[in-house]
Amino acid sequence: MQKLPIERLQEIANDIREDIIDMLVEAGSGHGAGPLGLADIFSALYFDILNNDPKNPDWPERDILLLSNGHCVPVRYAAMAEAGYFPKNELKTLRKFGSRLQGHPERLRLPGLESTSGPLGCGLSQGCGIALAHKMDKVNHRWVYVVMGDGETDEGNVWEAAMLASKYKLSNLIAILDRNDIQIDGPTEQVMPIEDVRAKWRSFGWHVIEVDGNNIESFIDACSMAKAVTEQPVMIIAYTVPGKGVDFMEYDFHWHSGAPNPKQAKEALNELRTLGGRIRSEHQ
Amino acid sequence: MTDYNLADYSKKPITEPNRKGFGLGLVEAGDQDVNVVAACADLTESTQMYMFQEKYPDRFIEIGVAEQNLVTVGSGLAAAGKIPFVSSYAAFSPGRNWEQIRTTICLNNQPVKIIGSHTGVSVGPDGATHQMLEDIALMRVLPNMIVLAPADSVEAKKITLAMAKNDRPNYMRLAREAIPIITTIETPFEIGPAYIYRQGVDISLMATGTMTYQALIAAEILAKDGINAEVIHVPTIKPLDRETILKSAQKTRLVITVEEGQIIGGFGGAIAELLAEELPTPMRRIGMLDRFGESGEMDELINFFGLDAKHIVLAAHNILEIKKHKQLQ
Numbered sequence: 001m002q003k004l005p006i007e008r009l010q011e012i013a014n015d016i017r018e019d020i021i022d023m024l025v026e027a028g029s030g031h032g033a034g035p036l037g038l039a040d041i042f043s044a045l046y047f048d049i050l051n052n053d054p055k056n057p058d059w060p061e062r063d064i065l066l067l068s069n070g071h072c073v074p075v076r077y078a079a080m081a082e083a084g085y086f087p088k089n090e091l092k093t094l095r096k097f098g099s100r101l102q103g104h105p106e107r108l109r110l111p112g113l114e115s116t117s118g119p120l121g122c123g124l125s126q127g128c129g130i131a132l133a134h135k136m137d138k139v140n141h142r143w144v145y146v147v148m149g150d151g152e153t154d155e156g157n158v159w160e161a162a163m164l165a166s167k168y169k170l171s172n173l174i175a176i177l178d179r180n181d182i183q184i185d186g187p188t189e190q191v192m193p194i195e196d197v198r199a200k201w202r203s204f205g206w207h208v209i210e211v212d213g214n215n216i217e218s219f220i221d222a223c224s225m226a227k228a229v230t231e232q233p234v235m236i237i238a239y240t241v242p243g244k245g246v247d248f249m250e251y252d253f254h255w256h257s258g259a260p261n262p263k264q265a266k267e268a269l270n271e272l273r274t275l276g277g278r279i280r281s282e283h284q
Numbered sequence: 285m286t287d288y289n290l291a292d293y294s295k296k297p298i299t300e301p302n303r304k305g306f307g308l309g310l311v312e313a314g315d316q317d318v319n320v321v322a323a324c325a326d327l328t329e330s331t332q333m334y335m336f337q338e339k340y341p342d343r344f345i346e347i348g349v350a351e352q353n354l355v356t357v358g359s360g361l362a363a364a365g366k367i368p369f370v371s372s373y374a375a376f377s378p379g380r381n382w383e384q385i386r387t388t389i390c391l392n393n394q395p396v397k398i399i400g401s402h403t404g405v406s407v408g409p410d411g412a413t414h415q416m417l418e419d420i421a422l423m424r425v426l427p428n429m430i431v432l433a434p435a436d437s438v439e440a441k442k443i444t445l446a447m448a449k450n451d452r453p454n455y456m457r458l459a460r461e462a463i464p465i466i467t468t469i470e471t472p473f474e475i476g477p478a479y480i481y482r483q484g485v486d487i488s489l490m491a492t493g494t495m496t497y498q499a500l501i502a503a504e505i506l507a508k509d510g511i512n513a514e515v516i517h518v519p520t521i522k523p524l525d526r527e528t529i530l531k532s533a534q535k536t537r538l539v540i541t542v543e544e545g546q547i548i549g550g551f552g553g554a555i556a557e558l559l560a561e562e563l564p565t566p567m568r569r570i571g572m573l574d575r576f577g578e579s580g581e582m583d584e585l586i587n588f589f590g591l592d593a594k595h596i597v598l599a600a601h602n603i604l605e606i607k608k609h610k611q612l613q
Contacts (some may be wrong), residue, residue, distance in 0.1 A: 129356070130363055
């Protein structure tokens with residue numbers, strides 16, 4: 001697969017953000033801040049990092065991507081549509097009756113989703129199961145990526161999985177923690193402090209890499225480093241800005257859930273299409 | 285007496301815990317299919333998984349005391365093409381990890397095989413915390429889930445082998461103590477059917493799991509009183525064999541269900557739902573009556589909570605008396 005230049009990946013991330021706003025305003029509900037913050041990571045995953053085939057989603061050699069924080073699925077749907085898993089016009093069916101794009105992802109509805117998620121704390125352990133199976137089968141060229149939320153790590157199941165991954169030296173497992181500091185009820189450090197995040201994961205036996213999750217180049221480098229680690233699972237703590245790219249959503253935990261209204265959506269799209277006012281939008 | 289080549293259980297039956305049959309069956313399933321793998325939450329001896337662990341250490345995962353992880357790791361193993369058997373005490377799995385089972389196994393439709401041992405009051409001295417009574421209700425309510433309860437060790441082995449070949453999520457409940465072996469290698473088993481172990485016309489005794497033995501003994505006692513009871517063994521609690529159950533109820537017009545678990549939402553609940561909609565029939569549900577167990581020996585607990593043959597006989601007489609009385613009116 002020919003690598004795309006970083007500038008192109010950034011454009012795709014921006015397209016994903018526009019898709020997210022379009023989807024949410026059409027759906028009238030959903031989650032905004034997390035998906036917008038994850039757009040750069042998903043652009044990097046689907047267009048650079050993952051070894052996959054949009055036209056053959058069940059390709060037996062593919063890398064596995066689990067989205068443990070299923071409420072952020074708009075970013076995954078948008079990235080999948082951009083990558084060609086399904087037509088982009090289907091994005092507007094998000095959360096609607098009969099849609100393959102359920103409010104929270106369901107594996108059986110949409111090819112390319114590896115699991116069903118939403119209830120938090122279960123993705124890492126499923127990733128452990130898949131990584132264990134690959135190790136049993138002596139398959140060492142397939143990577144298992146698990147994207148998780150930071151608020152999600154309040155769940156005990158996460159730490160059960162953290163211990164297991166380390167015990168079984170699951171170096172084919174790469175977790176990506178979306179450290180955006182917010183959860184539904186407020187800032188993570190007020191709702192339930194999870195710091196020192198790095199020390200916690202290290203003490204559980206993980207190799208920890210910290211990265212700016214909104215810097216595509218850095219994130220790709222972090223994944224390359226993660227693949228070079230042996231004998232340990234890797235936790236990439238990706239610091240992201242919740243609501244990234246839309247000024248009135250950035251850093252505001254109230255946008256963890258909830259969709260923009262049409263007026264807010266227009267404002268958001270204008271900002272995204274002008275790259276924050278730096279260029280003139282063709283839509284104006 | 286039956287077409288099913290049952291064992292000679294009435295005088296001095298051979299006893300064995302049905303969890304042992306599971307342990308042996310799992311090894312055989314592992315011999316048959318390299319994709320069969322196992323995971324356990326720190327109870328390999330209790331759930332009899334140690335046999336598989338010894339033979340196939342590379343296909344066994346020790347999860348530690350972490351039942352939420354047990355079933356979600358199982359979901360991941362299944363996603364990667366394995367046939368995972370995951371075991372613990374039923375009080376913890378599926379007792380503690382129900383939502384994980386719901387989302388990552390049932391809604392996700394992954395063929396994870398959940399083994400819950402130590403169900404029923406027959407667990408004995410460990411007391412109420414470890415006597416799982418609600419597992420049938422918890423698993424029966426989940427779409428895609430198949431719910432199984434073996435009568436004895438011989439059947440538990442057959443069920444285990446059938447589970448390994450089944451492409452759906454499965455739950456099997458097991459018991460701790462040695463119980464009479466009532467079936468033989470020749471006795472048929474498939475996932476789905478209920479089996480009429482004894483033909484009768486006066487009353488239908490429908491039993492599942494460890495209670496089928498008690499129902500068969502009750503039928504022998506009733507026969508001495510001139511009452512010809514039909515005994516139906518229901519190893520597949522979900523999906524129910526509607527046809528066999530309805531046919532028997534149609535014939536006898538009196539039904540008693542027997543289970544070692546809560547009747548609310550349990551096996552008795554399942555039969556009551558079916559009969560209420562399709563063929564309203566006078567019935568009694570024998571099982572745990574909305575209460576917890578307690579410490580004691582198996583036999584005294586089975587007796588105290590009214591689950592033994594003697595109590596089934598009493599219930600049968602009672603319901604037959606009421607029927608007779610109504611007919612006289």
